[in-house]
Amino acid sequence: MRKVICILCALVLLTGCVERKYIERLGIITVIGYDLLEEGFLEGTLIFFQFDPNANSVSQIITSRANSAKGIRQDANLKSSKQLVSGQLRLAVFGSKLAEKGVMRVTDTLARDAAVSDLLYMTIAEEDAKAILSSNKMEDAADIGNYLNSMIRKNIRNEVLPYSTLHQFQHDYYDLGRDPILPMLNLEDGKPVLRHLALMQDDRLVGKLPVKKGFYLKLIESRFEAGHLEVGLPREKFKEYFKSDRNHEDIDQMFVTFDEIKSKSKLELISPESLEFRVNITLEGRILEISDDLKIQDPKVVKLLEEEFASLIEKEIESVVEVFKENQVDPIGFGQLYNSKRPLKEKGEWREMIPDISVDAQVKTRIVRHGIIK
């Protein structure tokens, strides 16, 4: 018995040997924004939670300047009574000026610090990161960080945004023949929204792609489990199958919305010499909305819809690839495929070859259901 008491006492006392962190004295950083100032200085905007019962608000925002990312934290510590810690960092926002120069400069510390989670979301601001984090339109979230984080997480789960965690970014950055792709935050009436995806050469921002086009990127690169898509199909071709003419004649497109899209894709490198790729995509989904009154129970209509849908996707894929070629970026990983046949020596080698690639898309679509009405 005496032994047990001794051991218990020792256990209680020994816990004091390691460093203590009282939650009331901590400022738990959840979001960090980085901007590049003209003199080469970094400006950091930190949002942190505080659990002090005496405090008025749950979170605080601090802006500080330094030459390095960790310097920002040290400088921020001079402006707060809380000990700032980064174990709960959920989101990093990079200002566009910094992103154009390259984000690796600050990403290095995020990767090096074992306290920072690999599941941190990386985003790029279309203008200044500070402006986005200072916004006070956050719906009913606890603070702006919470709002941004839930918005991005939700859209990744809904398969609208690419999986853009710190791990994924580093993976794509270091992999030969592949570039990262990150979501971009923009202010619309003072509220942060997602409009574009950032096209990057290694860690440098070089162009933008509308989020909607991101669908085709994901279609080639991986698979959908429950995606959705709105398309405009040529109205002319369906005219004979209309039950009534409920829409204005002057629109030449029929808009169809698909959801619960399931897809599979197989990307192949046909010839490494001429850089010809082929992607076979099979896709099935259900129709949720049609702008015209179509005789959807007619098998011929469904067939026509499927064909038109497929050819539209093929065209869109071509145009997206064209954008990639113009910007010399490869977020899909064509280069990875090339690398597995002809090992590349360095990243730049593939960058030179990107404008010469050609992608032949072959799409098969199937419409499974069309809602609860005919």
Add this chain to the structure above:
Amino acid sequence: MKIQLQVPVGIQIQAFYVFFLIHTTQVGTGIMGISTHIYSTAKQDAWISILVAGVWMSISVFCMGKILQQYESADLPGIQVDIFGKFVGKFLGTILALYFFGLLISVLLNYIEVIQVFLFPTVPTWLVCLFLLSLVVYAVLGGVRVIVGVSFLFFVGTVWLLIVLYKPISLMEWNHFLPVMGNSYSDIASGAFKTTYSLVGFEVLLFIYPYIQNKRKAHSAAQLAALGTTLLTLAVVVITIGYFSGPQLERLIWPTLSMFKIIQFSFAERFDIIAVGLWMMIVLPNMITAMWLCTHTFKRVYGLRQKQVLYVAAILLFFGTIVFQDRLQINYFTDKLATVGFYIAFVYPIVLWPIVLLKNYIRRKRGTSQ
């Protein structure tokens, strides 16, 4: 010193437990960073390197089994004295004991560094060292049966960590393994050589043998343990190579631990912290066995009392860890030790077996001629 070691039935163990003893002695700090080491030479063919090393290990275990069969109930220090005579035999025994001592320092240093990087950046080395050593000393004082029991319990207590790897597996990219055989044979061979650091530890069979009750089954249990470790290493390396991209993997110090960073549960947001803490259960049996091997060998070679050797070794270890402070020193020491370990575990048994056969052949011939 006696060549045969007679062990009372009361402190003997079942051959079944040899599996856990060998497996937990092999798996430890090595597996935390193994992928980076192998990948740095063998690249996407790292898995071939591991298979090569695994087969080699199996051959070495086979030789150990054959050596032990020549004697009824002997261990390596005894056999060495029998084969090479008193002077050389004792010298070799001392080298072995010192090697195990070095292994202990290396495991301690590597794990303490992980604790400092992941969990408590400000905790002093000597403090963690004190905690771990007190546990090691306590377990070794309990004797062979306690050591084997600890191995068994901690194996069961940590093997479930494999299940949570489903998340990194789901993020794997198989084209990281292409092209197959894209590297030269010498690269793959040197990858196999680098694998050996995480595989050493199976030489414990040569020491534990007298303590085994059903000695016939010992060899197959040891082979099974070797196979288990090979498969585990293979799984870890394949997952890390698929999960990280090549140059990213080369930058990591402990890819296996970094991989746990992606795992998240609603009740445990940062699973990597838990994994690093749990790693102590993987490392402890490792250190306990190494400590037992070190002290037991000194006892066998010089007839010292194991308890006294244990206390002296613990004090020396405590001061030994203070000498090494930074990553580069630890790396250098670990590399050198890995080379020694390679010769002891992978080369020595294969060389020793023919010598033992020859010696016994000559002995029998003399016996019949007299």
